[in-house]
Amino acid sequence: MELAATKYAFELADVTYRYDEITALDGLSLQIESGRRIAVLGANGSGKSTLLRLLDGLYFPDKGTIKSFGEPLTEEAMQDEEFAFAFRRRVALVFQNPDVQLFNPTVFDEVAFGPLQLRWEKSDIRRRIDETLESLEISHLKDRSPHRLSGGEKKRVALASVLILEPEVLLMDEPTAALDPKSRGHVIDFLADRSNAARTVITATHDLDIIEDIADHCLVFENGRLAADGTPSAILADHDLLERTNLIHAHRHRHPDGSFHTHPHAHRFHEHDHEHK
Amino acid sequence: MNKTTSAKSRRHSGTFVERTLTGLVRKTERALFAEEIARADGLLQRLDPRVKIVGLLSLVVTVTLSRNLFTILSVFALGVILAVLSKVPVRELALRIWLSALFFTGAIAVPVLFITAGEPLLRIPLIGWTITAQGLTSALYLTSRVEATATLSILLVLCTSWSSVLKGLRVLHVPVVFVVILGMTYRYIFVILETARDMFEARRSRLVGRLDGRERRHIAAGSIGVLLTKSFYLHHEVFLAMQSRGFRGEVYVLDEFAMHSRDWLALAGFAVLVGAAVWLGRQESLQTLLNLS
């Protein structure tokens, strides 16, 4: 079954999602055009991961509807194997924690997992595994166990495990979290690479440094609601918005002369070299 | 894995936190050691895992079937030869397997010497206890059997990567779903081990001095509880990650095995050895060869 090419990759109408008492997404409506590169911004707990899981057909809204490529994305629709396989092939999610995603005994098995479940021809699978590993420069890791890989290597294997399916939509959950600078650079390069431009890439992050490289449109979340959207430069210029949504926070620093100075401060991974009060 | 941890934990190993930490680190170190040897270029490493699994497991069964010491010791010797040919460091083997088996089973076997009914062989002066021939034979049966089977089964995992063991299990008609569960279990043992280690290290830095028993039990049970909660969350995330890539309950795997002529040769070799050992093991006449009674 082929899903038609449509203007919108996703259309959400009034989507609400709850975990027991916590409302993670609250009446969310938005449309995501095919081929766009979107950054989903928001502080921890603002609902980014939940959104990606809804888009990947893992969770289903308690209220409201989601359409993917014009087709309703519901639990019933996903029961149908043909639809599910077509959807899984088209939309892929890279989880934030690679340990969650790498559950196979070796890198080879990991990359083979997706195509095997989707019942590809075995000879095609073998060929595609080699190509995919090659393109991510991890062929040498083929027989390694995931628990023997570094954080950066794990991230690349996780990417390989979904890219083998050649998805049209790539959902990335905090791809740069907890990576060393070099691996972080690799991931940014990958996402910034214009040869991936045919794809729709939706990246959840609170790493403001990278959004100009990886996105041409931003959605800013706050408590499960869309607080704003716009181009990366417009969003980055709006200090009030960033502070209100906890993407940056005001820090008071003491200077050598003893005076205090308050300035906005991007919420990202780095060490402070001066004292906090 | 972090090597300094084990040194540190040994230094002030006193509390259960330290002891648990040491245990966790040892387990991971041992797994790493196994992976290193599995990559070495030795006799067993070069064989198809199916041949190894079938061959070595048959030898283990043969040892337990054997009714005379001669056969058990011969298979034990065979295990040692295989170990040497497969570049398994014999010193490590002696320390990790033979000595620990000897301590454990040896301690259990000592009283057997005295309490087994049979012909008196030796009377210990002063205490006046009698070692019987049957007692001695029985103690030897137990220890030699334990040593031989432990050697053979450790050879299996030392000389085969875990993923090949898994694939080889399919040949023994272990269902796919079970093999997949085994593989994932092994994978998540390392994730949970690491979580546990981080947790205990964090805990150690917060604890000063000794705690009373209640507090310690509280912490131990709490740690297990934390780990359980995290495991539950982990399983849910893994479930989603599997679904995301098309998993619908049934698992499909690629079986990639090629039997080379040396694998067939090895299989034949194992068959001959196992056959001979089974036959030898049934020979009552051999009992007099080494038995003392």
Add this chain to the structure above:
Amino acid sequence: MHIPDGYLSPETCAVLYAAAAPFWVVALRRIKRLLNTRMVPLLSVFAAFSFVIMMFNIPLPGGTTGHAIGVGIAAVVLGPWGSMLAISVALLIQALFFGDGGITAFGANSFNMAIVGSLVATAVYRVVGRGAEITATRRVAAAGLAGYAAINAAAFLASIEFGIQPLLFHDASGAPLYAPYPLAIAIPAMMIGHLTIAGIAELIAAGGVVAYLQRSNPSLLKFTAPDAPELDSTRVRTPRSMRPLWIGLAALMILTPLGLLAAGTAWGEWSANDLADPAAREHITTVSQGQAPPSAPPEGLARLSEIWTAPIPDYAPAFLSSPAVGYVLSAMFGSGLVILVTTFVGWLFGRRREKLTTTTPIE
């Protein structure tokens, strides 16, 4: 408790594999129906969890530490079927990869610890915890006792498996081929350690985890407690006393050996006396292919059996001098002794009590 290869005859191993197999099949079917697509990740992660906690050192009263199998916890969280599968997988990885427990004995180990252990734990948890609120202290006690009973049931089975080896399997000279100790020795030897150290470790682990989950994540306890009344969240709970748990434990410690006693003299049959008993000698002679065993019990065995019956005065009722009673009593004395000694040692060394530097709750 992890029986290594070489202790059990191939026949025993085969029987126990055969005994375990139907449970595995049924458990797999039930879990598959219950959990559907979730089965694979759930069993895998929980087997991994069981494996890891088998390595935990649990502090015991008196300053020693012990290891738990985790069967109490697994049964309380996953129910009997999930628990027996998860523990079996953990045991298989221990056997295959880490050399703890034999490969030929895997069937036996699974049968004892995973299968019977899970069933016993579930039964005890259901009976003791019946109808209690999820957050009730009774559930803590129920889980602790479930773990304690499960591990002891498993140890008891293992000891019987050991104990029948010398009776059934010996070579022509009469030397036992596998585990050499008769039931009369194997049972008390196994049970002393499990009624005390291992049992209490299991009890603390299972009870403690349930107490922890009641505070932090009670939803994990709901799966096996469908009969629990709805939570009354308005009620403020006071810190609970663990006394019911310890009382229950004491009762179990006393009752277990008495239970063994009720099963009669079956185990006494093969004690030292038998070698002097013509019928038994006949039996041994047939199985040892014509060679008669020595007519007098070896001194060592006689001495060991005296240890059990020695403290019983002559004027006691006759049945008390039977070997069965002997080892039941020795199991009780042994348990008590171990507890006394460890408590005393703990008291000696544990008097320098210091404090937690922080009261931060476990994250």
